[in-house]
Amino acid sequence: MAFHTTEQSLPETASSSVWPVSRRYAWVVFALSFGLLLSDYMSRQVLNAVFPMLKAEWSLSDAELGSLSGVVALTVGVLAFPLSLLADRWGRVRSLVLAATVWSLATLGCAVSAGYGEMMLGRLFVGIGEAAYGSVGIAVVLSVFPAVLRATLSGAFIAGGAFGSVLGVSIGGAVADAFGWRWAFGVMGVFGLVLAACYGAVVTEKRLRPRAETAEDTVTDGVRHKAPSTDEVTAPRSQLRALLPRLFSSVSVIGAYVGSGLQLFIAGALIAWLPSYFDRYYHLPTAQAGATAGVFALIIGLGMIGGGVVSDRISKTRPLRKWSVAIACSLGSLVLLLTAFHLPAGSLQIMALAAGALLAAGTAGPAAAMVANLTPAAIAATAFATLTLANSLLGLAPGPAVTGLLADRTSLLDALQVVPLIALGATAAFVIGRHHYERDLCRFTEEFVLVGPEAARKEASS
Numbered sequence: 340m341a342f343h344t345t346e347q348s349l350p351e352t353a354s355s356s357v358w359p360v361s362r363r364y365a366w367v368v369f370a371l372s373f374g375l376l377l378s379d380y381m382s383r384q385v386l387n388a389v390f391p392m393l394k395a396e397w398s399l400s401d402a403e404l405g406s407l408s409g410v411v412a413l414t415v416g417v418l419a420f421p422l423s424l425l426a427d428r429w430g431r432v433r434s435l436v437l438a439a440t441v442w443s444l445a446t447l448g449c450a451v452s453a454g455y456g457e458m459m460l461g462r463l464f465v466g467i468g469e470a471a472y473g474s475v476g477i478a479v480v481l482s483v484f485p486a487v488l489r490a491t492l493s494g495a496f497i498a499g500g501a502f503g504s505v506l507g508v509s510i511g512g513a514v515a516d517a518f519g520w521r522w523a524f525g526v527m528g529v530f531g532l533v534l535a536a537c538y539g540a541v542v543t544e545k546r547l548r549p550r551a552e553t554a555e556d557t558v559t560d561g562v563r564h565k566a567p568s569t570d571e572v573t574a575p576r577s578q579l580r581a582l583l584p585r586l587f588s589s590v591s592v593i594g595a596y597v598g599s600g601l602q603l604f605i606a607g608a609l610i611a612w613l614p615s616y617f618d619r620y621y622h623l624p625t626a627q628a629g630a631t632a633g634v635f636a637l638i639i640g641l642g643m644i645g646g647g648v649v650s651d652r653i654s655k656t657r658p659l660r661k662w663s664v665a666i667a668c669s670l671g672s673l674v675l676l677l678t679a680f681h682l683p684a685g686s687l688q689i690m691a692l693a694a695g696a697l698l699a700a701g702t703a704g705p706a707a708a709m710v711a712n713l714t715p716a717a718i719a720a721t722a723f724a725t726l727t728l729a730n731s732l733l734g735l736a737p738g739p740a741v742t743g744l745l746a747d748r749t750s751l752l753d754a755l756q757v758v759p760l761i762a763l764g765a766t767a768a769f770v771i772g773r774h775h776y777e778r779d780l781c782r783f784t785e786e787f788v789l790v791g792p793e794a795a796r797k798e799a800s801s
Contacts (some may be wrong), residue, residue, distance in 0.1 A: 343617065346770070358485060364546065365483040369492070370475045371538045374437050374501045375708030378531040379469050380503025382446040383411050384636075385511035385527050386462070387504075387611050390630040391618050399456055401751070405454075405743020406610045408463055409736045410761020414466025414732025422471035423478075431475050432547070436539040438475075442468025443531030444567030450524035474723035481711060482547060487651070494647020501640025501700065504610045505633040510615070512629025513552075586725050589779035592713045593771020596726055599706035600668055601735030601765035606700040608758045610636050617752055620684050635696045642668070642697040647704025658749035658780070661705040661772035665768055668701035673762035680756040695759070702765065709776070713783050 358365060386393075390404050418550035426434035445464035453456040479497050484492055511523040587593060613632035617623045623631060646668055654660040675695030682688040707726060738758070745754035 343401075347514060358483075360432035360483045360547070368483050368542055368547070369480050369496075371534075371542055373434075373496060374534050375435065375531075375538055376476060376496065376499035377503040377506060378439065378534050379442065379472050380500045380526070381507035381510070382442050382465055382509035382527045382531055383469065384610060385446075385523050387614050387632075388508045388512035388525055388625065389515045390615050391625055391628075392515060392520045399455060401743040401746040402740075403455060403743075404615075405611070405740040405746075407458060409738070409740035410459060410462050411466040411469065411729045412607065412735035412739075414463055415470045416728050416771075418467060418470035418737055419474055419724040419727040419731065420514065420721065423474045423722050423727075426471055426475045430543050430544050431479050432539070432542050434471060434475055435479070435542075437536050438468050438470070438472045439531055439535035439538065440468070441746065442472075443528045443535060444468075445528075446524050446531065447528035450521045450528065456729045471724065474721070474725075474727045476725050477707065479542075479547065487655075490574050491644075491647045491651045493707030494643045494645070494650070494701075495705065497638035497700075497703040498643035500645060501610070501636050502607070502635040505640065508610075508614055508629045508636060509633035512626045512633075516624070516626040516787075575668075586714060586722055589713055589782065590775040591772040591779040592710055594775070595709045596729035597707045598665060598669070598765045598772060599702055599726060600729035600731075601761050601768060602603065602665075602672075602702045603730045603734030604738040604741075604761045605637050605672060605734075605758055607735040608742045608755070609696060609699060610639065611739035612742050612746075612755065614749060616755065619751060638693055639700050640694040642699060642701040643703045645697070646701030647708070648706065650705040659773060659776060660708055662769055662776060665702040665705045665769045666773070668698045669762045669766040669769060671695075671768075672698040672701075673759050676759035676762075677756070680752065680759070702769070705718040709772070713779060754769065 345595045360368075386408055393399055393407075394404060396399075422434070422438075442465050445461050445468055448464065449458055450459035477493060480492055480496050507527065511527065514526055515523040518574050610632075612627075613635050617628040617631045618625065621628070621631075646664055650661045650664045653664070672695050673692055675698065678694055679688050679691035682691060707723070710722055710726050742751075742754045742758060745757060
């Protein structure tokens with residue numbers, strides 16, 4: 340069957356704005372999921388606030404400090420896919436509560452570590468706990484909101500990572516200055532345990548189930564998607580196995596994975612090393628350096644939200660504009676951050692750095708929305724796990740570690756002058772994805788949406 344989808348073929352309709360559950364409950368789910376994501380990144384990034392203290396107390400190199408930061412993202416990248424696949428099978432809510440409990444207990448373990456080895460072990464378990472949270476959490480959030488809000492919600496949810504980094508670095512630095520670095524880890528661990536208990540009490544699989552039973556057809560990026568049945572949302576193992584090839588079935592979805600991951604290399608490096616940068620080059624004490632770096636992490640988070648909002652607003656009739664937003668953010672961050680780190684310390688550098696930080700992760704929302712548009716609902720968590728894998732292995736894990744290695748060989752400033760060049764690779768991936776997007780979206784529609792999920796699964800398994 341020759342079915343062609345163009346930007347004008349199927350305009351947005353009211354059906355794309357249907358709420359699968361009540362608005363109030365949807366926002367409660369978002370708030371609690373967002374809160375857990377804050378805890379996730381607070382536990383991850385509190386370490387960056389106490390870099391100077393650990394360096395002095397344990398005589399660590401920048402490479403060792405970077406490895407303590409990067410090991411969490413590396414573990415998340417390696418385990419996100421299998422754990423998210425299990426969550427699609429075992430139950431997303433139960434998986435989220437278990438994950439939050441693990442990373443919170445591991446953060447408490449970091450508080451009592453006696454040296455680099457024990458701290459590395461604690462950080463490893465923080466990563467194990469956090470591995471599936473981002474992908475499963477965003478799948479839960481998107482399941483209770485209209486499809487038309489995908490880029491906005493994706494950007495806002497992922498921005499929770501930046502906001503959590505703000506809180507982790509700022510609060511962690513203040514607590515460490517007042518009571519010592521061990522108390523900084525302890526506060527983050529207790530906070531996570533409290534939130535996990537609240538989430539488990541309010542969000543349940545049963546209350547999320549109306550999505551599968553009452554949702555209507557939606558239109559996203561000019562393509563009408565049939566509402567999934569209960570079986571499609573909680574697909575049996577054999578059906579999941581048949582659907583998994585859809586995760587890598589198009590050039591555009593791979594472009595979204597790669598572009599998003601490479602761009603987050605820059606954001607990850609900034610969040611990890613700006614506290615140390617302000618400590619070394621602006622001679623700020625730990626608490627003030629952490630608070631200042633927290634402002635920039637906040638700016639990065641605002642950029643994530645802004646990228647998603649702009650993407651949704653300008654792409655209602657022209658889906659390709661999602662890719663244009665991502666490309667503009669990549670190129671803009673390249674120019675602004677290169678300029679910032681070649682300027683002398685001072686107000687002009689701060690302004691250029693703030694502008695670059697605003698764009699550094701603005702690609703997150705558009706990339707997540709494009710992944711959602713090109714993968715079946717039954718493997719939503721696994722699709723976002725694949726995106727998390729790319730974000731971690733290409734960006735968040737190597738960003739802090741590689742920057743630390745470069746800083747040991749040259750200086751931290753020299754390392755940060757090199758980091759923005761990664762945006763060239765991200766831009767190339769987004770340009771390639773944009774070129775193939777309409778064709779891949781049409782093919783996905785023919786194979787899955789119009790033919791029907793069951794027929795597509797049979798075809799995939801044959």
